[in-house]
Amino acid sequence: MSALLPAEFADLEPFAAKWCLPTEPERYGTRLASTTEQMQVFYDAITPRLEDVLAYLEKLPYDALPDDATNLLCLLYSMIQASFPVEIWRQPKVPDTGATSFDCFVEPVP
Amino acid sequence: MPRFPKPPEGSWTEHYPELGTGPVSYEDSISPEYFEREKEAIFKRAWLNVGRVEQLPRVGSYFTKDIKAAHASIVVARDKAGEVRAFHNMCRHRGNKLVWTEDPKNESQGVCRQFTCKYHGWRYDLDGSLTFIQQEGEFFDVDRSQWGLAPVHCEVWAGFIFVNFSREPSQSLREFLGPMVTDLEGYPFERMTARFGYSTTVGANWKLFMDAFAEFYHAPVLHGNQSPEKYSKAAVQAGFEAPHYQIERPHRLVSTSGVRFWEMDADMIKPMEAMTRGGLFGPWDKAELGEMPKGLNPAKCDPWGLDSFQLFPNFVILIWSQGWYLTYHYWPTSHNTHVFEGNVYFLPATNVRDRISQEMSAVTFKEFALQDANTLEATQMMLETRYVDRFLLGDQEILCRHLHAEVRDWIDTYEGASR
Numbered sequence: 001m002s003a004l005l006p007a008e009f010a011d012l013e014p015f016a017a018k019w020c021l022p023t024e025p026e027r028y029g030t031r032l033a034s035t036t037e038q039m040q041v042f043y044d045a046i047t048p049r050l051e052d053v054l055a056y057l058e059k060l061p062y063d064a065l066p067d068d069a070t071n072l073l074c075l076l077y078s079m080i081q082a083s084f085p086v087e088i089w090r091q092p093k094v095p096d097t098g099a100t101s102f103d104c105f106v107e108p109v110p
Numbered sequence: 111m112p113r114f115p116k117p118p119e120g121s122w123t124e125h126y127p128e129l130g131t132g133p134v135s136y137e138d139s140i141s142p143e144y145f146e147r148e149k150e151a152i153f154k155r156a157w158l159n160v161g162r163v164e165q166l167p168r169v170g171s172y173f174t175k176d177i178k179a180a181h182a183s184i185v186v187a188r189d190k191a192g193e194v195r196a197f198h199n200m201c202r203h204r205g206n207k208l209v210w211t212e213d214p215k216n217e218s219q220g221v222c223r224q225f226t227c228k229y230h231g232w233r234y235d236l237d238g239s240l241t242f243i244q245q246e247g248e249f250f251d252v253d254r255s256q257w258g259l260a261p262v263h264c265e266v267w268a269g270f271i272f273v274n275f276s277r278e279p280s281q282s283l284r285e286f287l288g289p290m291v292t293d294l295e296g297y298p299f300e301r302m303t304a305r306f307g308y309s310t311t312v313g314a315n316w317k318l319f320m321d322a323f324a325e326f327y328h329a330p331v332l333h334g335n336q337s338p339e340k341y342s343k344a345a346v347q348a349g350f351e352a353p354h355y356q357i358e359r360p361h362r363l364v365s366t367s368g369v370r371f372w373e374m375d376a377d378m379i380k381p382m383e384a385m386t387r388g389g390l391f392g393p394w395d396k397a398e399l400g401e402m403p404k405g406l407n408p409a410k411c412d413p414w415g416l417d418s419f420q421l422f423p424n425f426v427i428l429i430w431s432q433g434w435y436l437t438y439h440y441w442p443t444s445h446n447t448h449v450f451e452g453n454v455y456f457l458p459a460t461n462v463r464d465r466i467s468q469e470m471s472a473v474t475f476k477e478f479a480l481q482d483a484n485t486l487e488a489t490q491m492m493l494e495t496r497y498v499d500r501f502l503l504g505d506q507e508i509l510c511r512h513l514h515a516e517v518r519d520w521i522d523t524y525e526g527a528s529r
């Protein structure tokens with residue numbers, strides 16, 4: 001299978017298939033379907049690499065990112081999603097919100 | 111001892127004496143009959159925001175909008191002259207819904223050259239005029255110019271598209287908005303096209319959710335678990351006070367003071383906020399928007415956090431000091447349900463660092479809104495038991511008091527006039 005991410009970030013490749021998701025509903029849905037422990041592993045792997053990722057992406061034209069760079073950016077969006085349960089709640093959904101949902105129907109691309 | 115000076119009367123609420131300071135009832139939020147009265151007196155009479163001009167980027171762009179509270183379904187389009195127009199989304203032949211895709215119960219959007227009815231093929235120009243009747247010769251003395259789409263009053267202010275369902279609106283849109291709102295002209299809404307839109311159906315009366323965003327008294331408590339414990343504790347300890355409230359009927363405004371997260375100790379903020387330089391208050395690195403209009407932060411609060419302009423009846427424009435803004439719409443669907451739509455607008459990012467600050471800010475907004483929405487269902491449920499119907503409001507909840515009073519006043523005025 002070909003890599004989703006640039007070669008420099010082969011260490012993040014194990015998370016790519018699950019978390020390189022282009023839309024918020026996909027990322028949020030994956031968060032709700034994951035355990036805090038799974039997200040902790042992802043968080044622990046990606047946060048120390050954040051500065052390298054940003055430095056890499058900054059060298060590319062922002063309005064014409066190649067596919068593997070766009071995947072990398074989506075991985076950062078997923079990192080943000082995963083940070084909420086990992087850093088504070090220790091559960092996938094914000095506490096005390098029962099069946100409430102708030103569906104994202106439009107977002108900037110990329 | 112208040113952190114911010116209050117008006118000479120001693121409180122914000124007493125500064126507007128017609129509001130009173132006594133307990134209130136929420137019968138207006140649990141009664142199907144009251145909702146019927148709101149429809150007639152308010153949603154069929156006030157100017158209602160249905161979107162922004164950026165949603166109609168070119169000639170022929172359109173979107174449809176179902177507004178249950180006005181018992182209306184409209185199509186909004188940009189005509190060949192570039193004007194934004196609104197029509198009842200109904201064919202003049204036998205009343206079929208004119209513009210829809212797949213399911214007529216769903217809203218739709220797109221671009222077209224003209225509107226063609228799916229039933230017998232009558233066609234309408236983008237300005238609503240009837241241009242084609244299938245087998246016209248079979249009809250009797252038809253003057254096509256008399257059978258265009260039924261127009262809806264539609265006016266644009268600062269790129270916000272408003273409609274009005276009364277036969278003849280008693281005020282122009284500008285008059286309705288008044289200076290407190292129109293003094294926002296010049297804010298670069300049109301440049302802030304990076305949009306995150308969210309929507310949900312809430313099991314609560316529309317006014318109760320407006321109340322939840324009309325006061326920040328709840329924020330340190332309800333949203334306590336959104337922040338590290340040390341910050342939450344400090345926030346509850348401090349409580350919430352707004353430096354400025356303003357009511358210019360029928361609209362209202364609250365300004366808040368700012369928080370400089372980027373100057374705080376690491377144990378007061380979430381690691382991801384520091385990593386992305388973004389959070390509830392928006393990107394830490396302020397977007398440069400140029401000179402701000404005089405209507406923004408009218409009391410010149412410093413530090414200043416945000417202005418929440420609450421436009422009657424169901425529309426909020428919330429502008430953050432960090433150079434981004436939100437809109438809220440509350441579309442009632444019954445006395446105890448409504449569709450809530452929240453939109454987050456930024457300047458389009460030009461680099462990845464700005465983009466992830468925006469992402470963090472938008473995601474944080476959603477997490478807070480989820481908590482606000484869920485609490486509302488808990489409130490509605492209990493109010494409907496009707497065992498208690500007198501409730502207290504503090505001075506920081508003055509805008510909740512005003513919304514319910516304003517609604518009551520519109521109903522009284524309308525029903526008084528038609529009696």
Ligand code: FES
Pocket residue numbers: 201202203204205206227228229230231232
């Ligand atoms: S109802 Fe539209 S053409 Fe007949």
Ligand SMILES: [Fe+2]
Pocket residue numbers: 322328329332333478482
């Ligand atoms: Fe809230």
